[in-house]
Amino acid sequence: MTFNRRHASLAMLASLAACGSSGPSSAPAPQFKRYSGPPVTQVAVYKGQRRMHLLNGQTVLRSYDFGLGNQPVGHKQFEGDGKTPEGLYFIDRFNPRSRYHLSVGISYPNEQDKAYAAQFGRSAGSDIMFHGRGPEGNALAPRNRDWTAGCLALTDQEIEDVYAMLQPGVPVMLYA
Secondary structure (H helix, E strand, O other): OOOOHHHHHHHHHHHHHHOOOOOOOOOOOOOOOOOOOOOOOEEEEEOOOOEEEEEEOOEEEEEEEOEOEOOOOOOOOOOOOOOOOOEEEEEEEEEOOOOOOOEEEEOOOOHHHHHHHHHOOOOOOOOOEEEOOHHHHHHHOOOOOOOEOOOEEOOHHHHHHHHHHOOOOOEEEEEO
């Protein structure tokens, strides 16, 4: 097949259509921070101290304060209990369109969490995340540090750093 003027015109139209302007009313593409330091090999979360550390081996790369669920004491057992889990979980998803600015998911509930809740005919819950505040959190956090339904809330600027630094599969240890 010979590449002629018609093929060139069609290729040019296709490339222009793919790069077309989305108009002045559309939101700009999100700008994500980049991280080029040592990899995060684990996250240690100390609920009682409201402090988390992003670690490379035993070296603390960054530390953050955070807010918890609206019932901060104890391990999450059921959907709607307002608690934040305790134990070993893993980073399992990233949401760039979170209503809380950005969010990074942890693997709660695990099989033990599901089995425990099932004994009582209940759901263990789901969607436990590290997330920013977004508009809702910016309104709630100044009055109540522990305002989430069980997630760990950082400032929007802090979640941008965390979002850039974490990778799927990184272990997250949540202590009481």
